[in-house]
Amino acid sequence: MVKLKIPEHQVAGHQAKTGILGPLIDDSGKFYKPLQGDERGSNELAFYTSLYSDPRIPSNILKFFPSFHGSETIDASDGSGLHPHLILEDIVSNxxxxxxxxxxxxxxxxxxxxxxxxxxxxxxxxxxxxxxxxxxxxxxxxxxxxxxxxxxxxxxxxxxxxxxxxxxxxxxxxxxxxxxxxxxxxxxxxxxxxxxxxxxxxxxxxxxxxxxxxxxxxxxxxxxxxxxxxxxxxxxxxxxxxxxxxxxxxxxxxxxxxxxxxxxxxxxxxxxxxxxxxxxxxxxxxxx
Amino acid sequence: MVKLKIPEHQVAGHQAKTGILGPLIDDSGKFYKPLQGDERGSNELAFYTSLYSDPRIPSNILKFFPSFHGSETIDASDGSGLHPHLILEDIVSNxxxxxxxxxxxxxxxxxxxxxxxxxxxxxxxxxxxxxxxxxxxxxxxxxxxxxxxxxxxxxxxxxxxxxxxxxxxxxxxxxxxxxxxxxxxxxxxxxxxxxxxxxxxxxxxxxxxxxxxxxxxxxxxxxxxxxxxxxxxxxxxxxxxxxxxxxxxxxxxxxxxxxxxxxxxxxxxxxxxxxxxxxxxxxxxxxx
Structure with a gap:
């Protein structure tokens, strides 16, 4: 089980540190973004899932997107229990x-x-x-x-x-x-x-x-x-x-x-x- | 007094031929556009008035605007009497x-x-x-x-x-x-x-x-x-x-x-x- 923490560098969006459901990071450069419960969540998951195999996207353009490592159900930052998260590149980890x-x-x-x-x-x-x-x-x-x-x-x-x-x-x-x-x-x-x-x-x-x-x-x-x-x-x-x-x-x-x-x-x-x-x-x- | 007529080639905007106040043209390539009564009219007149003396507009860009010959009060197309008009280039006259x-x-x-x-x-x-x-x-x-x-x-x-x-x-x-x-x-x-x-x-x-x-x-x-x-x-x-x-x-x-x-x-x-x-x-x- 990886140890997850609240990101310091998140500047917009829902923030876990304010006590609500927000993203988490690990020490290996991954960013865990909670899937929004409605169609926004499924829309974003579908976007990332198809993006890297979409032949219409030129290779020089893919670098503008955070790399994507699937989705996983993990303990939510707000203590509400298990919640599905997108696993993305933690852009600031470098x-x-x-x-x-x-x-x-x-x-x-x-x-x-x-x-x-x-x-x-x-x-x-x-x-x-x-x-x-x-x-x-x-x-x-x-x-x-x-x-x-x-x-x-x-x-x-x-x-x-x-x-x-x-x-x-x-x-x-x-x-x-x-x-x-x-x-x-x-x-x-x-x-x-x-x-x-x-x-x-x-x-x-x-x-x-x-x-x-x-x-x-x-x-x-x-x-x-x-x-x-x-x-x-x-x-x-x-x-x-x-x-x-x-x-x-x-x-x-x-x-x-x-x-x-x-x-x-x-x-x-x-x-x-x-x-x-x-x-x-x-x-x-x-x-x- | 120049003889004015209803333009055939007007494709959008208020059209004189439908019996309402609309633009007119003469035989010398001028287009008479009725000034709208509210701030839209004064705004358009002010725009044309300053455009051709505005040093910020590059000369190659001025060609995109119809040439402007001032404004004049003439008989309106709808028979309602005198009405102020912008005098513009009739773009299709050539x-x-x-x-x-x-x-x-x-x-x-x-x-x-x-x-x-x-x-x-x-x-x-x-x-x-x-x-x-x-x-x-x-x-x-x-x-x-x-x-x-x-x-x-x-x-x-x-x-x-x-x-x-x-x-x-x-x-x-x-x-x-x-x-x-x-x-x-x-x-x-x-x-x-x-x-x-x-x-x-x-x-x-x-x-x-x-x-x-x-x-x-x-x-x-x-x-x-x-x-x-x-x-x-x-x-x-x-x-x-x-x-x-x-x-x-x-x-x-x-x-x-x-x-x-x-x-x-x-x-x-x-x-x-x-x-x-x-x-x-x-x-x-x-x-x-």
């Missing part, structure tokens, strides 16, 4: 001091087939957050600075950011400290150059793929904040897609909702890089 | 036999600041049409075949098209006749090669512009169907943007809603071209 941001992509988080009640709830949240204005919202963020100083803004503060706020949050995210109005952006190009490359690779696929529409799915950006570890190749900043409870069949059209939000995020990342001066200029102009 | 399609871009037609009532109405229409599914809806289409055979599907038929339906409608649009299930697509590459080029140019701008968000704005595609005229350079297929009553300040973010819908349309145009075989292959792969 990092000594991971900085993480979760960005929910799309200006609409509900799929067309949703119930009226669900649409009403999502639409209200989309209107109250930056989702409708910016095409995404930051769902969570966590970063630990030099003297163990934690920067983890409350989700409610992150929900409804203006364009200027997003610029500041992204700049703080790549600073050593994070807790200042003029961030030092020391990790700026080391994070956002590879992140921009990956986002552009993802964009290229979203311009043509007519397989899935990803509603309420997030882009997770993770990088290594520990100065000693940061130079290692394994500590390269990564972009991952997570949360597939609301993925639906594309029915012949591209995912214009996700693509629009992704392009909006890309523009912010480019603007942050442009603001770094020379440090941000080592990405090809052709790609921008 | 063509002997213009085929026209009006495509309302975006998966959301309402701006965030709209009234609850307006949002409810738009959302209902967006859900009932292809807008939410495809990121656009075809608002109107008109094409006259060889023996003066008119193909002008009723707007209600065009509203809620599936991806397959859109492919068929676009193929029919570039056929000589239009009224068949297996369109001859004779105008296929002559229309969609230049149209794709223009859509990609527009896309490039929408990936970076943080000036305007264009809600409920249409892409108009026009081409010459008259075989004798079709070879002339002046008869080249064009892409224009029209309807700016719901343009709002971008507040620092790109127009992810318009961009997503535009990319969806581009994918359809590419797929139509790809289906033409060799005829459609004279567009650079790099651009796709």
């Amino acid at each position: 990092y000594t001091n991971a900085a993480v941001v979760d960005i929910k992509i799309g200006s609409r988080t509900w799929q067309p087939q949703s119930s009226e009640d669900y649409i009403r709830k999502c639409l209200q949240k989309d209107r109250e957050s930056s989702t409708i204005k910016l095409g995404f919202r930051i769902s969570g963020l966590r970063s630990v600075g030099p003297s163990n100083k934690l920067w983890q803004p409350h989700r409610k503060l992150l929900m409804d950011l203006s364009a200027d706020d997003v610029m500041l949050v992204l700049r703080k995210f790549v600073s050593s400290d994070g807790d200042v109005d003029e961030p030092d952006v020391v990790f700026g190009s080391r994070v956002f150059v590879p992140v921009l490359e990956e986002l552009l690779e993802l964009k290229k696929w979203f311009e043509v793929q007519t397989i899935f529409h990803f509603y309420s799915c997030s882009v997770l950006v993770v990088y290594e904040k520990d100065e000693k570890e940061n130079e290692k190749k394994s500590a390269r900043a990564v972009v991952k897609l997570i949360d597939f409870a609301h993925v639906v069949d594309a029915k012949g059209a591209i995912d214009h909702n996700f693509l629009g939000g992704l392009c909006s995020l890309i523009k912010f990342v480019k603007d942050v890089l442009a603001g770094l001066g020379d440090a941000g200029n080592n990405v090809s102009k052709d790609e921008c | 063509y002997t036999n213009a085929a026209v399609v009006d495509i309302k871009i975006g998966s959301r037609t309402w701006q965030p600041q709209s009234s609850e009532d307006y949002i409810r109405k738009c959302l209902q229409k967006d859900r009932e049409s292809s807008t939410i599914k495809l990121g656009f809806r075809i608002s109107g289409l008109r094409s006259v075949g060889p023996s003066n055979k008119l193909w002008q599907p009723h707007r209600k038929l065009l509203m809620d098209l599936s991806a397959d339906d859109v492919m068929l409608v676009l193929r029919k649009f570039v056929s000589s006749d239009g009224d068949v299930d297996e369109p001859d697509v004779v105008f296929g590459s002559r229309v969609f090669v230049p149209v794709l080029e223009e859509l990609l140019e527009l896309k490039k701008w929408f990936e970076v512009q943080t000036i305007f968000h264009f809600y409920s704005c249409s892409v108009l595609v026009v081409y010459e169907k008259d075989e004798k005229e079709n070879e002339k350079k002046s008869a080249r297929a064009v892409v224009k943007l029209i309807d700016f009553a719901h343009v709002v300040d971008a507040k620092g973010a790109i127009d992810h809603n318009f961009l997503g819908g535009l990319c969806s349309l581009i994918k359809f145009v590419k797929d139509v071209l790809a289906g033409l075989g060799d005829a459609g292959n004279n567009v650079s792969k790099d651009e796709c």
Whole structure:
């Protein structure tokens, strides 16, 4: 029986540490996500189950998804007994001091087939957050600075950011400290150059793929904040897609909702890089 | 006093010929669009008034907008007396036999600041049409075949098209006749090669512009169907943007809603071209 614990780096979604059913991790780099009881759970399980054997997904795109190790019924974090969990890659387990941001992509988080009640709830949240204005919202963020100083803004503060706020949050995210109005952006190009490359690779696929529409799915950006570890190749900043409870069949059209939000995020990342001066200029102009 | 008449080629919007207030044209290539009485009218007038002197708009982008000749109070088409009109370029006036399609871009037609009532109405229409599914809806289409055979599907038929339906409608649009299930697509590459080029140019701008968000704005595609005229350079297929009553300040973010819908349309145009075989292959792969 593996020893499971509550993840420190989870920045969005239901969190086990608040006493409710939430994900767990083990020491071998696995992330145990409780299956949601309704169709969301079965939808996400079905997505992961078929993803890695789907010949329509190009191999360079598979790296954007957490690896999947099946499902298992284990003791739930809330003490309610056995509960089925997805077994996924614990994305942050490779990092000594991971900085993480979760960005929910799309200006609409509900799929067309949703119930009226669900649409009403999502639409209200989309209107109250930056989702409708910016095409995404930051769902969570966590970063630990030099003297163990934690920067983890409350989700409610992150929900409804203006364009200027997003610029500041992204700049703080790549600073050593994070807790200042003029961030030092020391990790700026080391994070956002590879992140921009990956986002552009993802964009290229979203311009043509007519397989899935990803509603309420997030882009997770993770990088290594520990100065000693940061130079290692394994500590390269990564972009991952997570949360597939609301993925639906594309029915012949591209995912214009996700693509629009992704392009909006890309523009912010480019603007942050442009603001770094020379440090941000080592990405090809052709790609921008 | 110029002699004004009701335009034959108007495919969407309020139409004078149904007895209500609608646009008029003259013989010199001008299009008189009645100003809507509420803020929509003043918003569209303000947009056109500032557009051509706005230094932020690149010169290659201005060609996508109808030229603007001010506003004038003239006799309304519905006999109600004098009414203020925008004086615009009559886009189809250069063509002997213009085929026209009006495509309302975006998966959301309402701006965030709209009234609850307006949002409810738009959302209902967006859900009932292809807008939410495809990121656009075809608002109107008109094409006259060889023996003066008119193909002008009723707007209600065009509203809620599936991806397959859109492919068929676009193929029919570039056929000589239009009224068949297996369109001859004779105008296929002559229309969609230049149209794709223009859509990609527009896309490039929408990936970076943080000036305007264009809600409920249409892409108009026009081409010459008259075989004798079709070879002339002046008869080249064009892409224009029209309807700016719901343009709002971008507040620092790109127009992810318009961009997503535009990319969806581009994918359809590419797929139509790809289906033409060799005829459609004279567009650079790099651009796709």
